[in-house]
Amino acid sequence: MKQWKTSGKRFRFIWQNKNVRRISYIKESQGDSLMKSGNMKGRLDLKIQKFRWKKNRLRRAFFLFLAPSFIGVLVFVLVPFLDVFKRSFTTAVTGQFNGIQNYKTIFTNQAFQLAVKNTFRFTFVCIPILVVVGLIIAFPLSKLKSAGLIKSLYLFPLAMPTATIVIVWKMFFYKQGFLNLFLTRLGEWSGLWGEIHKDYLGSSAAFWVLVFSYVWKNTGYTIVLWLAGILGISGEMLEAARVDGASELQSFFRVVLPNLKGSLYTIVILSFLNSFKIYREAYLVAGSYPEQDIYLLQHLFNNWFVNLDFDKMAAAAVCVGGFLFVVIMILQRLWDKSE
Secondary structure, eight states, X not given: XXXXXXXXXXXEEEEETTEEEEEEEEETTTOOEEEOOSHHHHHHHHHHHHHHHHHHHXXXXXXXXXXXXHHHHIIIIIHHXXXXXXXXXXXXXXXXXXXXXXXXXXXXXXXXXXXXXXXXHHHHHHHHHHHHHHHXXXXXXXXXXXXXXXXXXXXXXXXXXXXXXXXXXXXXXXXXXXXXXXXXXXXXXXXXXXXXXXXXXXXXXXXXXXXXXXHHHHHHHHHHHHHHHHHTSOHHHHHHHHHTTOOHHHHIIIIIGGGGHHHHHHHHHHHHHHGGGOHHHHHHHHOSSOOGGGOOHHHHHHHHHHTTOHHHHHHHHHHHHHHHHHHHHHHHHHHHHHO
16 A cells, blocks of 8 residues: 655555555545545556556567567477487388387497597587687787787688688698698708608598697687677776786686686587587598598488488487587586576
8 A cells, every 4th residue: 555645635545466456535634535536547547558558569579579580490490300309219211110229229339439439529629729729819819909800810710611621721731731741841951850741631630630620710709709708897897906916817817717707608608519510621621431530420420311321310319419408408507506
C-alpha cells in the first residue's frame, strides 16, 4: 500500500500482482474514504496498457531478429545432426537398425585410434603455443600508438587462400626446398655439415610443420583478441600499481593477467575449434594418406566418405560432436567458477 499527500488531498493506492486493484480518494478534512474511478484511474490504466504494448513490441522485435539465425541453425545444423545421430545406429546400405555396433567398430578401428591420437596431440600442443605467443606479442604492441596498422598486418594470413599457403610450405619444406637449401649453404660456409635433403613433409617432422602452419595462420586473430582485452583494462589500475611501487613485470602478473580471463576464455574456445579445421592444409600438402604423424580425424572422415562408410562416419561424428560439446561446457563451468 502506498500513500502520499498532494495539494491538500491524500491518495492511497493498493497494488496487487503489479496491477492497480483500486484507488481510494480521501479528503483531508473529513478522513472518510471514497472510491473514485475517474481520470486518475483511467490515466493509470492507459499507462499500464502502453507499457505492456511496448514490452510486447520489444519482445516481438527480439524474436523477429532472432528468427533467421535460429531457423538457419535449425535447418542446417540441428536437423542434419539428428539425422546423423539416427544413422549412427543403422547400417549404411539397408538402413537396418544394428544398435551400437557402429560405435564398437570405430573404437576398435586402428585408423580411428591413430586419427584421434594425432588430433588430440595436435590440439594440446598448438593451443598453449598459440595463446602464449599471442600474449607475448600483444603486450608490447599495446604500448604502441600505431597498433592499428600492425594488427592489420597480423590478420593478413587469415586473408590468404589455403592453396597459396600450401604452395609456399611445399616450396619451403620439400627436399629441394628453401629450408634445405639454406641449411646446405650454411653447412658449406661453416664446414659443420654437408648437403641436406630431408623431406620434412614425408617424415615425423611433418607434425611440427603442421603446428607451425597453424600457429602462423592463427596468431593474428589471437593478438587482436589479446589487444582488445589489454586495452580494455583501466589505466587508473595500472597507474595505481606503479604508484605503489610495482615493477612492469609485477604489474603484468598482478594487474594485467587477472583482468584477461574473458579474453583467455574466448581465445581458448576459438583456438580449440580451429584446431579441428587444419585438414585443408594437411590434405593439400600430403594428400588423403599422409605421413602417419599428421593423419587426423578429417583425413579419416574423408576416406570413409570416399568408401561410402556412412555408418562409421555417423558414429564418429556423433562422438566428436559430443566431445566438443562436453569440453566447451567444462570450460564454461570453469570460467563461471572463476568469476
